[in-house]
Structures are given as structure tokens and as C-alpha cells.
Amino acid sequence: MQQRKAILVILDGLGDRGNPELDGLTPLQYASTPHLDSLAKRSMVGLMDPIAPGIRAGSDTSHLNLLGYNPYEVYTGRGPFEAAGLDMDLEPGDIAFRCNFSTVDENLVVLDRRAGRIKEGTHELVEAINGIKIEDVTFYVKEGVEHRAALIMRGAGLSSKVSDVDPHGTGKRIHLAKPLSKDAEKTARLLNEFVVRAHKILENHPVNIERKKNGLKPANILLPRGAGMVPHLEKFEKKYGMKGACVVGAPLIRGICKLAGMEPVDFSGATGSYDTDMRGKFEHAVKSLNTHEFVLVNIKATDIAGHDMLPRKKVEVIERIDDAIGYLMEIMPEDTVLVVTADHSTPCTVGDHSGDPVPIMLYASDARKEGKEFNEVSCARGSLRIKGSDLMNIVLNLTNRAEKFGA
Numbered sequence: 001m002q003q004r005k006a007i008l009v010i011l012d013g014l015g016d017r018g019n020p021e022l023d024g025l026t027p028l029q030y031a032s033t034p035h036l037d038s039l040a041k042r043s044m045v046g047l048m049d050p051i052a053p054g055i056r057a058g059s060d061t062s063h064l065n066l067l068g069y070n071p072y073e074v075y076t077g078r079g080p081f082e083a084a085g086l087d088m089d090l091e092p093g094d095i096a097f098r099c100n101f102s103t104v105d106e107n108l109v110v111l112d113r114r115a116g117r118i119k120e121g122t123h124e125l126v127e128a129i130n131g132i133k134i135e136d137v138t139f140y141v142k143e144g145v146e147h148r149a150a151l152i153m154r155g156a157g158l159s160s161k162v163s164d165v166d167p168h169g170t171g172k173r174i175h176l177a178k179p180l181s182k183d184a185e186k187t188a189r190l191l192n193e194f195v196v197r198a199h200k201i202l203e204n205h206p207v208n209i210e211r212k213k214n215g216l217k218p219a220n221i222l223l224p225r226g227a228g229m230v231p232h233l234e235k236f237e238k239k240y241g242m243k244g245a246c247v248v249g250a251p252l253i254r255g256i257c258k259l260a261g262m263e264p265v266d267f268s269g270a271t272g273s274y275d276t277d278m279r280g281k282f283e284h285a286v287k288s289l290n291t292h293e294f295v296l297v298n299i300k301a302t303d304i305a306g307h308d309m310l311p312r313k314k315v316e317v318i319e320r321i322d323d324a325i326g327y328l329m330e331i332m333p334e335d336t337v338l339v340v341t342a343d344h345s346t347p348c349t350v351g352d353h354s355g356d357p358v359p360i361m362l363y364a365s366d367a368r369k370e371g372k373e374f375n376e377v378s379c380a381r382g383s384l385r386i387k388g389s390d391l392m393n394i395v396l397n398l399t400n401r402a403e404k405f406g407a
């Protein structure tokens, strides 16, 4: 049996519901998608519940589940995956947070949660507060894009069961982190002390003095949220016997892949926004097949259109994806297994993730040819009705890598 390699394309938030602006069709039904449809005709098709029927999956919990890591066991919060996505070094047991650089007044009331969408200077600000030690706990900070950052607490006796410091709105005083369980008292106490100590340093930092002079909002506080404990994930290669790579713009998804031991393939066009270079992503995925057996590609633009509640924008994004899929089919080595699916639905009528199942197709040169068109309704007539946690088993089978159960 010839073992094959696989590309898993996750069109983030692709699934949708019938939209009144699109004659009651989903954006995927409405869009003109000759390449995706032609692929469906040569693929096994069906519907997938990213976690379980009706469960509204997050991108993080869904990606974990699709890769075979039970989110109910390994997921305590978003922080660790954001931090890993920013290439911070993490150790199992660390507590990690996503953060915003924000602007507060002298009473710690939030004036701007994004510090005027600060573009420059956060690296210098981070340097001034990175490595602070309080008692036996060290705080590590790293900047992300614009006002975004991540924070790690490393030390003994820490817990992820603490509430957010970020009040999630302007005009509100920052919240003190509260312990949500008895063993989280130390974590909450030290986190609050760090936030105040960092605020004093940031307030008087030259970057902020300069900003104030120029009429810009100072990035004078770091507001943590989304606490999570860094989980131990069995390495993807050990789990599946395939070296994994990922071509992903969104730091959260990149972080999940990284914590699973997959290798990120970065290039300037690999963004997590509307302007992402889709053809470029597939080009890099195909190149990665020279050194890896499995490549995950995530395209976030479909999800953004769903959150923005813009069905016609979602149609346009899907048609761009279709063009890139046509290109992928031209450059992909023969006998690669190609899976196209989504991590959850983000219906434009909802503006957020929903629990509706997503379409899936699995192409291999000898796959059963089941599909007609690639969309939520047509795929429902295929053979598959699976959960996200079934996906890797099916990939192992189609790549001729599954171990036989029994004689």
C-alpha cells in the first residue's frame, strides 16, 4: 500500500444558513464555485459536526478536536494558544493570557481598549515590563499585532481559574482578577500586583510620554484576559506518524498547531484577514509536502465575513477561494489526499459561530465519487456524517496509514 500525504484546508467559519439577501441560499450555495464543485464530484462528501451536534465551537476548540486533541481535556482558555502563536516559549503548567495594551486615566478607568490602535513602540514597552518577578512567579510578555500582546505567568502553585482584568469596554474601571476557585488565590493576587506595577512603568515610559506629546493615547496598561493553563499535547508526529506543517495567518490557530508540534510556514501574504494571499498559501502548502506528510491550511476570511454579517462579501471570498482551489489542483502532486472543510459555521444572519454542521469533502485519486456540488445542502446527500474527532482517523485511512484493528 502506497502511503500518501495530505492537505487539510480549513475554511474558517465557512458553514452558514439560508440568507434572505441570497434568495434563501447559503453563501456557499449562492457563490459560483466550479473548482470546488468539480472536486466534490471526485470526493467523498458529507457533513461534519466540529465537536458534536449543536455545539457552538470556537476556532480554537474546533481545531484541537479536528487534530485529534479532546478540547474538553486540554482546553482551559485561549491564552496559551495565543501566546504560542506569538512564538513565546511555553512550559506545561504555565498560565497564559491574551492582553491588550490599553489607555486608562488616573482612576484606572479605560479610555481606549486598544490604546488608539497603537502601531509602533509596543516592543519597547514590552521590554520594560518583561521578566518582572513577584515572589516566586515570573511574568513574560510579548507583543502581537498593533495593541495585542500575550502574558505568561510561570511559577509554582498557579491556576487558570482567574477572571479577566480586562473590563471588555470603555468607561469602565479595570477589574481586579478574582480567583474562581480556592487554589487560584495566589494567581489572582500576583496578577493584580503585576498589572499595577506594569501600569506604573508604562505610564512614565518614553514611548508614552512621546505619544502624549503628539496627542496620541498612551498605551499605559496591559489588560489580561482569557486565562488558560498550557496543556501537554502529544506531538502530532508521534500521534500520527506524519510530520505536520501549517500555513496559517491567525495567531490563535497558528499557536494550536505549534503546541501540537506542527511547523508553521510563514510568508508575508499569510495573513488572517480579507487580504490573505490564498494562492500563496496553497503554493507554500504544496512546497511543504516535500518535507512534511501533512499540511493544514487555514483561511480566515470566510469567518470574518460571517462575523461582519456580510453575505455578499462572504460570497466574494468563497469565489476567490474557489479560484485558489483550482490553482491548488494544478500544482498538487498526484495522489495527495485533499480535505476541504470548515471549523464551524459563522452564519451571516447570526454574526457569530453557530452549532450548524459544516460541509466536508475528502478527495483522493481512488476516493468514492459521491458529490455533486460543494455546499451545506448538496454535501448532506453524501455518505459522511461525522464528528470533528473522527477526521484524523479518516485521513489516516485515505492516506493508507491506518493500522489494522485485528487480523
Ligand SMILES: [Zn+2]
Pocket (backbone or CB within 6 Å): 012, 013, 058, 059, 060, 303, 343, 344
Ligand atoms: Zn473559526
